[in-house]
Amino acid sequence: MKIAVCVKRVPDTETRIKVGADGKSIDESGVKFVLNPFDEYAVEEALKLKEQSSGEVVVVSVGSDASQETIRTALAMGADRGVLLKAETRPLDPLATAQVLAAELRQGGYDIILFGKQAIDDYSHAVGTMVAELMGLPSVSAITTLEIGDLKGTAEREVEGAVEVVEFSLPVVLTAEKGLNEPRYPALRGIMLAKKKPLEVKEVELDLGGIEVLELALPASRKEGRIVGEGAEAVPALVDALKNEAKVL
Amino acid sequence: MGDVIAILEQRNGTLKRVCNETLTAARALADELSGEVYALVIGPPGVSVDGLGEYGADRVLVCADSALELYQGTRYAQIAAALAGKHESEAVVLAATAFGKDLGPRIAAKLGCPFAGDVTSISAGDGIVVTRPAFSGKATFRLKIVAQRCVISIRPNAVTPVAVAKGGVVEQVTPGEGDVVGATTVAVKEPERMALDVAEASVVVAGGRGLKEPEHFRLIEELAAVLDGAVGASRAVVDAGWRPHSEQVGQTGKTVSPNLYIAIGLSGAIQHLAGMRTSKVIVAINRDKDAPIFKVADYGLVGDLFEIVPRLTEEVKKVRGS
Ligand SMILES: Cc1cc2nc3c(=O)[nH]c(=O)nc-3n(C[C@H](O)[C@H](O)[C@H](O)COP(=O)(O)OP(=O)(O)OC[C@H]3O[C@@H](n4cnc5c(N)ncnc54)[C@H](O)[C@@H]3O)c2cc1C
Numbered sequence: 001m002k003i004a005v006c007v008k009r010v011p012d013t014e015t016r017i018k019v020g021a022d023g024k025s026i027d028e029s030g031v032k033f034v035l036n037p038f039d040e041y042a043v044e045e046a047l048k049l050k051e052q053s054s055g056e057v058v059v060v061s062v063g064s065d066a067s068q069e070t071i072r073t074a075l076a077m078g079a080d081r082g083v084l085l086k087a088e089t090r091p092l093d094p095l096a097t098a099q100v101l102a103a104e105l106r107q108g109g110y111d112i113i114l115f116g117k118q119a120i121d122d123y124s125h126a127v128g129t130m131v132a133e134l135m136g137l138p139s140v141s142a143i144t145t146l147e148i149g150d151l152k153g154t155a156e157r158e159v160e161g162a163v164e165v166v167e168f169s170l171p172v173v174l175t176a177e178k179g180l181n182e183p184r185y186p187a188l189r190g191i192m193l194a195k196k197k198p199l200e201v202k203e204v205e206l207d208l209g210g211i212e213v214l215e216l217a218l219p220a221s222r223k224e225g226r227i228v229g230e231g232a233e234a235v236p237a238l239v240d241a242l243k244n245e246a247k248v249l
Numbered sequence: 250m251g252d253v254i255a256i257l258e259q260r261n262g263t264l265k266r267v268c269n270e271t272l273t274a275a276r277a278l279a280d281e282l283s284g285e286v287y288a289l290v291i292g293p294p295g296v297s298v299d300g301l302g303e304y305g306a307d308r309v310l311v312c313a314d315s316a317l318e319l320y321q322g323t324r325y326a327q328i329a330a331a332l333a334g335k336h337e338s339e340a341v342v343l344a345a346t347a348f349g350k351d352l353g354p355r356i357a358a359k360l361g362c363p364f365a366g367d368v369t370s371i372s373a374g375d376g377i378v379v380t381r382p383a384f385s386g387k388a389t390f391r392l393k394i395v396a397q398r399c400v401i402s403i404r405p406n407a408v409t410p411v412a413v414a415k416g417g418v419v420e421q422v423t424p425g426e427g428d429v430v431g432a433t434t435v436a437v438k439e440p441e442r443m444a445l446d447v448a449e450a451s452v453v454v455a456g457g458r459g460l461k462e463p464e465h466f467r468l469i470e471e472l473a474a475v476l477d478g479a480v481g482a483s484r485a486v487v488d489a490g491w492r493p494h495s496e497q498v499g500q501t502g503k504t505v506s507p508n509l510y511i512a513i514g515l516s517g518a519i520q521h522l523a524g525m526r527t528s529k530v531i532v533a534i535n536r537d538k539d540a541p542i543f544k545v546a547d548y549g550l551v552g553d554l555f556e557i558v559p560r561l562t563e564e565v566k567k568v569r570g571s
């Protein structure tokens with residue numbers, strides 16, 4: 001089984017966002033970058049599938065040279081080799097990224113292509129399903145369970161208050177939701193091995209697509225709240241405030 | 250030109266409540282673009298489309314087929330993209346529910362146009378401009394669409410539905426030939442008692458590790474019930490297996506903006522705040538007066554949740570007369 005996993009380098013979840021001097025992007029000084037948390041589930045699933053049968057897990061990322069580190073993290077978890085599609089642009093239009101990925105993945109002859117459901121920086125929740133549509137492949141997004149059989153499989157995805165069960169044929173594109181598995185931590189040995197694994201760098205043209213950034217701003221800070229009181233005695237005062245002041249009851 | 254297609258979500262042949270928000274946003278955008286609103290409903294024969302004119306639909310396109318009862322991503326996208334092409338619409342809008350999050354990008358890929366997901370506002374003056382939260386809600390982008398056409402999904406609860414009477418003329422459309430898809434939704438498993446989803450609810454009562462034991466979430470459920478709200482949870486209690494993942498609020502859970510968010514026995518870690526800080530009114534109940542949750546709360550109660558929450562449920566019952 002030949003499996004591709006697309007991964008993105010994103011600011012760590014602990015990061016406090018500062019707006020950069022251009023007013024359109026974040027100030028990256030002092031920001032720690034990590035493998036997108038949802039992509040960890042995708043990498044883990046790929047490794048599990050490889051362990052069940054055999055084959056190869058290829059990690060693909062679109063980004064600057066710094067994304068090599070992100071690819072190495074996935075290699076340290078156990079993936080076999082990496083491909084960096086090198087570009088300095090960072091489109092906010094997910095279609096631009098999807099087109100570059102689809103062009104690369106088309107040539108790969110993959111049976112399964114995995115994504116995270118969402119990158120926690122741009123928050124688009126789009127690239128995986130877009131790649132599937134561009135490639136004309138079946139796909140299921142935000143999956144929480146997966147079973148792969150002979151050239152076909154079944155996945156479940158959570159929708160509001162219910163679960164959809166989707167059957168598909170291979171090759172397939174899948175995007176991972178939290179709950180699919182428990183990602184492994186790279187072991188020291190894995191980290192050492194990862195340094196020697198092949199990582200190919202290809203220059204690509206990545207345009208900005210059809211979305212122009214006008215501004216990046218911090219959300220309006222919430223107006224100062226107040227402590228209504230202490231303990232159960234203060235409950236009536238809270239209910240009164242919710243009813244008559246905030247008018248939400 | 251300037252027309253807007255609003256794609257409406259149905260389940261079991263009934264339209265979801267969020268559809269009125271989608272139509273309201275579509276109506277406002279179409280007015281600015283001097284265009285018409287087409288509501289598109291894809292579903293089983295007999296799918297209900299009554300009253301869509303009341304929320305601003307000029308025309309209602311119904312694509313009904315027994316094979317379209319359950320949501321089929323690629324198939325729905327083919328139908329929507331074909332209609333968007335035929336009507337030369339300028340924007341396709343839908344709600345950023347599980348349905349819209351899956352369908353929106355597929356339609357954009359088929360149309361070869363930009364996609365802006367989970368937006369909290371849309372306006373059109375010199376081109377379409379949207380605001381959308383990024384970095385898990387820690388920052389907001391203002392983005393301009395620089396294309397003939399676009400697909401936009403709108404965060405639930407970001408738009409207040411406004412009734413505007415329009416024609417709402419219903420027209421049946423055929424699904425047309427589709428490519429072989431290779432992925433089929435075969436079933437939708439619904440729990441016996443349908444719980445209201447955190448992302449859709451207008452009131453969320455969320456609990457964290459301060460509840461001490463999974464059984465104590467009964468307190469949270471009871472308060473949510475008297476408020477007609479949904480139960481939310483911190484990641485700590487989801488990872489501990491106390492609550493299902495579908496209830497998790499935050500960076501790796503759901504992003505919610507209800508009218509009222511009550512955070513109980515949860516500290517308000519940065520990853521949790523990311524998922525709920527756009528709520529309209531936030532109440533925090535925590536025994537630690539320095540807990541970060543108080544920094545975003547409009548109203549705080551310091552103290553033991555086991556004393557406060559039952560009393561709160563009682564008092565709310567009284568004022569709501571139930
Ligand atoms: C990559 C990543 C992603 C994450 N994503 C998320 C996410 O999506 N959502 C999320 O929630 N977290 C997320 N987290 C975890 C987050 O960092 C916190 O660990 C988590 O939110 C803490 O949960 P909690 O508030 O329930 O528990 P705690 O932090 O332990 O807080 C418990 C609170 O209960 C209070 N308390 C205890 N007893 C009582 C009592 N009797 N009465 C009143 N108050 C009481 C305490 O004072 C305390 O403030 C993520 C972390 C990482 C690293």
Ligand SMILES: Nc1ncnc2c1ncn2[C@@H]1O[C@H](COP(=O)(O)O)[C@@H](O)[C@H]1O
Pocket residue numbers: 006007008036038039042060061062063094097114115116117118119120122123124125126127128
């Ligand atoms: N620059 C990128 N390089 C590789 N994969 C990406 C990139 N951007 C997004 N993805 C993949 O697409 C998923 C969804 O991203 P998004 O649509 O941006 O939220 C991510 O979880 C990744 O798996």
